[in-house]
Amino acid sequence: MVEKTDVVVVGQGIVGLAHAYAAVRSGRSVCVIDRHSRALGASIRNFGFVTVTGQARGEMWALAMRARDVWARVAPQAGIDVLQTGLTVFAHRPEAVDVLAEFVQTEMGERCELITEQAWRRDNPAIGVTPFEVALRSPHELRIEARDAIPKLRTWLEREHGVRFLEPADVIGCDAARVETTRGAVQGDAVFVCPGDDLNGLFPETMARHEVTRCKLHMLRLGATGVKLPSPVMADLSLVRYEGYSGLPTAHVLRQRLEIERREMLAAGVHLIVVQSADGTLVVGDTHEYGDAPTPFQPQDKDALMLDALRDTLPGMATDPVERWIGSYAWSPQGPWFSEEVRPGVHMTVVTCGAGMSTAFAIAEQVVSRALNTDLSEAA
Ligand SMILES: Cc1cc2nc3c(=O)[nH]c(=O)nc-3n(C[C@H](O)[C@H](O)[C@H](O)COP(=O)(O)OP(=O)(O)OC[C@H]3O[C@@H](n4cnc5c(N)ncnc54)[C@H](O)[C@@H]3O)c2cc1C
Incomplete structure (x- = not known):
């Protein structure tokens, strides 16, 4: 049976969760798929340090300022302590x-x-x-404790925003907004692929073009x-x-x-x-x-x-x-992040520097606003 939703997100690291949050803020129904039952990647292994000062001048610094504001708003709602x-x-x-x-x-x-x-x-x-x-x-x-904060963010998105986290499964293909997994297919109007450092999984040619x-x-x-x-x-x-x-x-x-x-x-x-x-x-x-x-x-x-x-x-x-x-x-030597429409309705976002915890909320706002033709940047 094919599951249906407005938006499918691949990956439950901070980049995937940030996309899920932006999508629910735009009023869409959202499903998240990850190969693991809980986040195990970079997003739970980092310092939990949402860093502004020291980010690259210009875009990254501005993204970090915005993402910090989102963290400050979301953390208390999600029961995440700012330590x-x-x-x-x-x-x-x-x-x-x-x-x-x-x-x-x-x-x-x-x-x-x-x-x-x-x-x-x-x-x-x-x-x-x-x-x-x-x-x-x-x-x-x-500064938050990443290994606690990411699961709490997931629980909050699930309970307060109705985001559905599907059974763990590998996503093996995304085409025309249909996502094929090792447990069946999911269909959505838009798909956001947020695979972190999974270089040879989905869209390896895009990863290679960005020299990731x-x-x-x-x-x-x-x-x-x-x-x-x-x-x-x-x-x-x-x-x-x-x-x-x-x-x-x-x-x-x-x-x-x-x-x-x-x-x-x-x-x-x-x-x-x-x-x-x-x-x-x-x-x-x-x-x-x-x-x-x-x-x-x-x-x-x-x-x-x-x-x-x-x-x-x-x-x-x-x-x-x-x-x-x-x-x-x-x-990547080419820049700190990229987001590309890799197939019609399928958007792949990768933060290609060590600053995903500090910028993902702001990057996702931009990507989701553009993809779903909505404006999330100023809304708190
Ligand atoms: C040690 C360390 C310290 C760091 N310190 C900081 C810091 O202090 N501040 C900061 O801003 N950043 C820091 N970073 C960087 C930050 O952690 C990353 O930029 C960020 O976590 C990347 O998030 P992500 O969601 O893209 O990746 P991940 O957290 O790796 O999540 C990707 C998810 O996608 C899933 N996935 C991938 N492909 C598939 C598939 N085909 N099917 C199903 N699931 C799939 C994976 O299972 C995984 O759960 C640090 C990173 C590390 C490793």
């Missing part, structure tokens, strides 16, 4: 200070401030930070130390990785210095993000390794580099890992 807000970036080197000073002069510096070490220590006497030159404080970010490959990351959870961080934390290495900073002219000088002082970390794609969970444990990452078929192994030397990066900034917090995991996301 931390804002961001602190410590600049340990004078070259990093120059990057932050340039950053705050741009439009991306809106409502961000540079604070002295003395002022920061006065506000946060319990936190043992390595001496630094200046810190950037951003008010924009939100995978980025593999190592992640650690460290035991609680009893200290509460006021916000998520980044430091110098992030300023040469996150494009909102690394695209600034001054970042080049910082990179030259880091190439000498932290060569091994840069080679492993290590930079520092530290976020804190409700139980006080820290999620610390990450490494970056590119290729279409990453190995499932997590060598200790790379984890050790992450701990070294943490010691560079928060030495007292580098406790033993209590959990380790690997994640991977879709990545």
Whole structure:
């Protein structure tokens, strides 16, 4: 028997759920199909860090601002706790200070401030930070626990918005808005395919045209130390990785210095993000390794580099890992995301950088508005 609905979404990661949400806001009935009974991909393996400051200048920064607003509205309705807000970036080197000073002069510096070490220590006497030159404080970010938030979002869409999540099945073909799965067919007026880093599944030729490959990351959870961080934390290495900073002219000088002082970390794609969970444990990452078929192994030397990066900034917090995991996301050298009508009525959306949690709600609004000829951008 063929199931019927207005809209079919393939994938229950954040990109699929964001499309489902946009579609129900436009008044459509929605079915979601995923091969697993619960989300297992990048969307539950990340930091849960909805990051604005540091996103690439222009479109990505604007998308992140919008998506952050959607998260702020949806989270309380869906029972998702916002565990931390804002961001602190410590600049340990004078070259990093120059990057932050340039950053705050741009439009991306809106409502961000540079604070002295003395002022920061006065506000946060319990936190043992390595001496630094200046810190950037951003008010924009939100941090949720991704592994809890994604299932809660699913439950909320199901209960409050009538989204139907079908039995787990592989989607094996989509044509003229008919979706073939390993458990039968589903028909909809529009289909949104949100497959994450599934490169060789649906529409592999589209993935290949966008040169999509995978980025593999190592992640650690460290035991609680009893200290509460006021916000998520980044430091110098992030300023040469996150494009909102690394695209600034001054970042080049910082990179030259880091190439000498932290060569091994840069080679492993290590930079520092530290976020804190409700139980006080820290999620610390990450490494970056590119290729279409990453190995499932997590060598200790790379984890050790992450701990070294943490010691560079928060030495007292580098406790033993209590959990380790690997994640991977879709990545393309051509741009941070794409959405294409791959067949009439079938739209495929892939976030091809590591910023899907920070942008998916805004990307989905754009894609669904265009596909269903409706305007969701301003409606709250
Ligand atoms: C370790 C790590 C840290 C990160 N940190 C951050 C961060 O702090 N902030 C941020 O903004 N982003 C972060 N990201 C990136 C972010 O997690 C991703 O951009 C985002 O989760 C991608 O969402 P998605 O829905 O496209 O993919 P996924 O979450 O992988 O979901 C895709 C889903 O599609 C399903 N699927 C695919 N093909 C089929 C098929 N043929 N049939 C049925 N089902 C199918 C899969 O089963 C899967 O559930 C991080 C990523 C990782 C891995």
